[in-house]
Amino acid sequence: MASKSGIERFVGWTALLTIAGGSVVGLRVVPADAAMGDVQRLMYVHVPTAWLAFLAFLLVFVMSVLYLIQRDPRWDRVAASSAEIGVVFTALTLALGMMWGKPTWGVWWTWDPRLTTTAILLAIYVGYLAIRGFADDPEKRARWAAVVGIIGFANVPIVYLSVVWWRTLHQPPSSPRSVSPEILWTLMLNLAAFTLVYAYLMMRRTRLAALEGKLEQRVAYHG
Amino acid sequence: MDVLRRAWAIVWKDLLIEARTKQSFNAMVFFAALVLFIFSFALGPDTELLRRVAGGLLWVGITFTGVLSLSRTYQSEETSGGLEGLRLYPGDVRSIYLGKLFGNVILLLLVEAVLFPAAGILFQLELWPHAAPLTAIALLGTIGFSIIGTFYAALTVNLRAREVMLPLLLFPALVPVLLGAVNATMLVTTGDAMGEIDPWIRLLVAFDVIFFVICTWIFPIALEE
Numbered sequence: 001m002a003s004k005s006g007i008e009r010f011v012g013w014t015a016l017l018t019i020a021g022g023s024v025v026g027l028r029v030v031p032a033d034a035a036m037g038d039v040q041r042l043m044y045v046h047v048p049t050a051w052l053a054f055l056a057f058l059l060v061f062v063m064s065v066l067y068l069i070q071r072d073p074r075w076d077r078v079a080a081s082s083a084e085i086g087v088v089f090t091a092l093t094l095a096l097g098m099m100w101g102k103p104t105w106g107v108w109w110t111w112d113p114r115l116t117t118t119a120i121l122l123a124i125y126v127g128y129l130a131i132r133g134f135a136d137d138p139e140k141r142a143r144w145a146a147v148v149g150i151i152g153f154a155n156v157p158i159v160y161l162s163v164v165w166w167r168t169l170h171q172p173p174s175s176p177r178s179v180s181p182e183i184l185w186t187l188m189l190n191l192a193a194f195t196l197v198y199a200y201l202m203m204r205r206t207r208l209a210a211l212e213g214k215l216e217q218r219v220a221y222h223g
Numbered sequence: 224m225d226v227l228r229r230a231w232a233i234v235w236k237d238l239l240i241e242a243r244t245k246q247s248f249n250a251m252v253f254f255a256a257l258v259l260f261i262f263s264f265a266l267g268p269d270t271e272l273l274r275r276v277a278g279g280l281l282w283v284g285i286t287f288t289g290v291l292s293l294s295r296t297y298q299s300e301e302t303s304g305g306l307e308g309l310r311l312y313p314g315d316v317r318s319i320y321l322g323k324l325f326g327n328v329i330l331l332l333l334v335e336a337v338l339f340p341a342a343g344i345l346f347q348l349e350l351w352p353h354a355a356p357l358t359a360i361a362l363l364g365t366i367g368f369s370i371i372g373t374f375y376a377a378l379t380v381n382l383r384a385r386e387v388m389l390p391l392l393l394f395p396a397l398v399p400v401l402l403g404a405v406n407a408t409m410l411v412t413t414g415d416a417m418g419e420i421d422p423w424i425r426l427l428v429a430f431d432v433i434f435f436v437i438c439t440w441i442f443p444i445a446l447e448e
Contacts, residue, residue, distance in 0.1 A: 068441070068444055120395050120398050123391075123394070123395035124395045124396065126391070127388075127391045127392040127395060130388060130391055131378075131379075131382070131388060131392065134382050134383060134384055134388060135382065140381075143444060143445075143447065144378055144382075144445070146444075147378060147441055147444060147445050148378070148392060150437070150441065151371070151374075151396065151434075151437060151438070151441075152395075152396070154433070154434075154437055155395075155396050155399070155434075158399045158426075158429070158430055158433070159395075159398050159399055161399075161426070162398065162399040162402045162403065162426055163398070163402070165402075165422055165423075165426065166402050166406065
């Protein structure tokens with residue numbers, strides 16, 4: 001246990017340091033975007049949170065499949081932890097995107113394909129967490145959640161495709177602009193920092209989930 | 224083909240109960256008509272506006288009505304351990320899913336057979352000349368709706384607060400079906416000058432095939448005790 005919490009602490013501190021470094025570079029060192037100004041700096045947190053949301057839900061999918069094959073509660077705990085963190089990051093992505101959209105597009109919300117898909121993604125995984133909350137039996141909870149985790153993830157590309165069609169049949173999509181190397185490097189640094197944060201949160205959350213599982217078992221046993 | 228025979232037995236049983244009691248069908252038709260009415264009141268008596276958004280209103284009505292009937296999918300098995308009994312029969316439990324799926328599709332299509340003409344009258348749409356494409360869209364949309372719906376209904380059947388849980392799981396998953404069905408319906412009713420309907424039909428077909436395979440595949444896991 002000692003070495004395990006040692007790793008956890010190490011990852012935690014590294015995450016904190018890289019987040020601090022990434023924030024300083026993103027806010028102070030890199031020059032502001034010529035066209036958009038300081039608003040563009042939101043990208044350094046918006047893109048990492050979006051990437052982590054996707055990574056978290058991918059892990060939910062993999063762990064759900066693994067759970068259904070092996071029926072090991074460990075995989076369920078990892079899936080549940082990842083889903084929880086993923087929902088937080090998805091909500092952050094939406095909030096940051098709206099903050100960026102208001103000065104850039106002039107509106108908080110628009111039916112942009114990616115924005116819309118992210119909102120639907122949030123709804124899918126809130127459903128995942130909700131069904132966990134309503135189930136009392138740990139085995140059933142894990143099984144039901146795994147099924148929702150699989151169907152939900154399989155739906156993501158189809159949802160995205162359908163929303164893209166829905167929008168592009170009316171308006172042409174905006175073309176991606178070329179990105180300068182220093183912006184790219186700052187983005188990479190922040191991506192690494194946020195991934196470390198995710199790793200740290202996952203370690204904490206799965207440990208907590210294991211303790212919760214033990215407690216649940218003890219309560220069930222002793223009544 | 225044993226699976227299909229068993230599935231058909233379940234369809235027959237459920238339809239027979241429904242034909243004798245008519246408890247779901249009557250309520251569903253009335254509810255769906257009321258939804259269309261409420262929309263007309265909410266949007267005002269502007270016929271031009273209603274005609275333009277009729278496709279959307281129609282499918283929202285179908286979705287709300289469908290959720291009501293889906294949550295009752297396994298109701299006839301709920302008392303006296305009926306679902307347990309069905310599961311104990313020899314053979315693949317997937318036949319339960321297929322049977323319930325066919326049953327839901329048939330019931331919902333019957334409701335739509337009343338709902339589409341009603342919408343045509345209320346919103347002054349010329350539906351009859353487009354009967355063939357509209358039937359195809361209704362069929363594809365209803366199948367997609369029922370594939371996911373019948374599956375999640377089985378998953379939430381033993382859940383407390385399933386009336387909340389079913390729509391919470393179902394609605395986000397249905398986004399592609401709704402987009403496909405609504406846009407295809409609108410293109411048919413308002414004229415499809417650019418030939419834009421094709422991608423929507425393909426989307427519906429793709430959704431139906433993909434989720435039919437996934438849901439049939441993992442249904443035994445959802446039904447385990």
